[in-house]
Amino acid sequence: MTTFDSDFTMTIGGKAVAGAASFPVLNPATEQAFAQAPDCSPEQLDQAVAAARAAFPAWAVTPYADRQKLVASIAGVLAANLDGLHRLLTREQGKTHVNAQGDVMGGAHWCQQAATLELPVTVVEDTPERYGETRHVPIGVVGAIAPWNFPVILAFFKVAPALLAGNTVVLKPSPFTPLTTLKIGEILRGVLPDGVLNVVTGGDMLGPWMTSHPGIDKISFTGSTQTGRKVMASAAASLKRVTLELGGNDAAIVLPDVDVADVAEKLFWAAFGNTGQICIATKRMYVHKDIYEPLKAALVDYAKTVKIGDGAEQGTQLGPIQNRPQYERVLDLIADAKAKGYDFILGGDVADAPGYFVPISIIDNPPEGSRIVQEEQFGPVLPLLKFDNIEDAISRANASEYGLGASVWSADTAKALEIGSRLQTGTVWINETQHLSPLAAFGGHKQSGLGSEGALEGLLEYTNAQTTFVKRG
Ligand code: NAD
Numbered sequence: 001m002t003t004f005d006s007d008f009t010m011t012i013g014g015k016a017v018a019g020a021a022s023f024p025v026l027n028p029a030t031e032q033a034f035a036q037a038p039d040c041s042p043e044q045l046d047q048a049v050a051a052a053r054a055a056f057p058a059w060a061v062t063p064y065a066d067r068q069k070l071v072a073s074i075a076g077v078l079a080a081n082l083d084g085l086h087r088l089l090t091r092e093q094g095k096t097h098v099n100a101q102g103d104v105m106g107g108a109h110w111c112q113q114a115a116t117l118e119l120p121v122t123v124v125e126d127t128p129e130r131y132g133e134t135r136h137v138p139i140g141v142v143g144a145i146a147p148w149n150f151p152v153i154l155a156f157f158k159v160a161p162a163l164l165a166g167n168t169v170v171l172k173p174s175p176f177t178p179l180t181t182l183k184i185g186e187i188l189r190g191v192l193p194d195g196v197l198n199v200v201t202g203g204d205m206l207g208p209w210m211t212s213h214p215g216i217d218k219i220s221f222t223g224s225t226q227t228g229r230k231v232m233a234s235a236a237a238s239l240k241r242v243t244l245e246l247g248g249n250d251a252a253i254v255l256p257d258v259d260v261a262d263v264a265e266k267l268f269w270a271a272f273g274n275t276g277q278i279c280i281a282t283k284r285m286y287v288h289k290d291i292y293e294p295l296k297a298a299l300v301d302y303a304k305t306v307k308i309g310d311g312a313e314q315g316t317q318l319g320p321i322q323n324r325p326q327y328e329r330v331l332d333l334i335a336d337a338k339a340k341g342y343d344f345i346l347g348g349d350v351a352d353a354p355g356y357f358v359p360i361s362i363i364d365n366p367p368e369g370s371r372i373v374q375e376e377q378f379g380p381v382l383p384l385l386k387f388d389n390i391e392d393a394i395s396r397a398n399a400s401e402y403g404l405g406a407s408v409w410s411a412d413t414a415k416a417l418e419i420g421s422r423l424q425t426g427t428v429w430i431n432e433t434q435h436l437s438p439l440a441a442f443g444g445h446k447q448s449g450l451g452s453e454g455a456l457e458g459l460l461e462y463t464n465a466q467t468t469f470v471k472r473g
Pocket of ligand 1: 230
């Protein structure tokens, strides 16, 4: 019987491994440490990589259909342990129970659906002289590095396709949210062959050790653009393959024909869900001048009904910021906006009390060049921006180094689609945001990433193409 509030161990070669040292894990709602996580040493990372390498040959030749069954079976294991996992996730991450359940079950759904994908074999030549086909073979050991905002689903975005394709994995969660991932490693011991999925946790050096490790063949990374650049530079030394899912500064463009009362609540959650800590949160909202004032009023009215608090408390709809560095980044953006004299229609005053709580904050039409518009805030502070002419809105939406997602809101779907087709982002939503599917490619354009997750595109990221020619006659 797994306990979910203590005994946190790494999983290496299918066995529990205590850390060489340990580090505290804080509840962001209280700033109190409530558990210790193992701090992986370089030697223990070597052991995890060695275990993954040892497991690779047998896993790589395990029939694809068997790997599909095993990956799909992870869903049932997550569901069976949902109660313990989601409560632990709320404690370490700060998110509400509902949101934590969504993260765990989102991971389950990802495994189940990804396991329906097939790896194609393409006949490239079939002549009297020669037969040729291209198939997709596993790469080897994948180092999977996850962030703290959705620790479970974002880990399975990587683990599910990596395992399906026949790779073995060393998974590292963020040091701010290590515990749920450690427990997932524990409950999967015995479900997957030993060494196929290893879970390690540690401090700030563990990521760089992984990206420079000679025994790791590919890095799949989700995190900030700034760290993504370091990952790519480090991986370049040994030409490791990389998939990078990075930051975003998603624009929503709201046309004047929307039903303001209907869209206000949806737009609120687009921006403030998970306390704004979503890579594909709406981080800039461009609203046509004809509906700017009524939409602003409706957003503020709705925001006032939303309860912020400890995610473990009944009725909480938004939790705290997850960790102190991120809290300080958001506070710095608020301080900058105040110093420049921008008008906060709501929020902006952070209480001096325990917990990384930031109130829902909306800034009234700050300049386009302001930091709150240009930078990724990753917190509950939204710049509401006015536009008159759609060409201007499109060019402002596109004037960003980021290109993760964007949304267009209109009663006229054809018009919204035409506008959407001109946005430079990996995903475009019309009249919604943040819908992702294991069967759809998801990734960033520009500096929001490299490569894709989800769908066949995402699965192929964990393979090398191999072409075989057979001479006839
Ligand atoms: P982060 O870049 O600080 O950390 C991400 C992970 O990388 C953590 O596990 C961290 O320990 C590790 N890491 C840190 N430095 C490293 C290094 N030099 N080498 C290797 N690994 C290193 O990001 P975060 O603060 O955890 O997450 C928030 C960011 O992630 C935001 O920018 C957000 O937009 C982005 N994000 C992107 C997606 C996406 O799919 N595109 C999804 C979620 C979050």
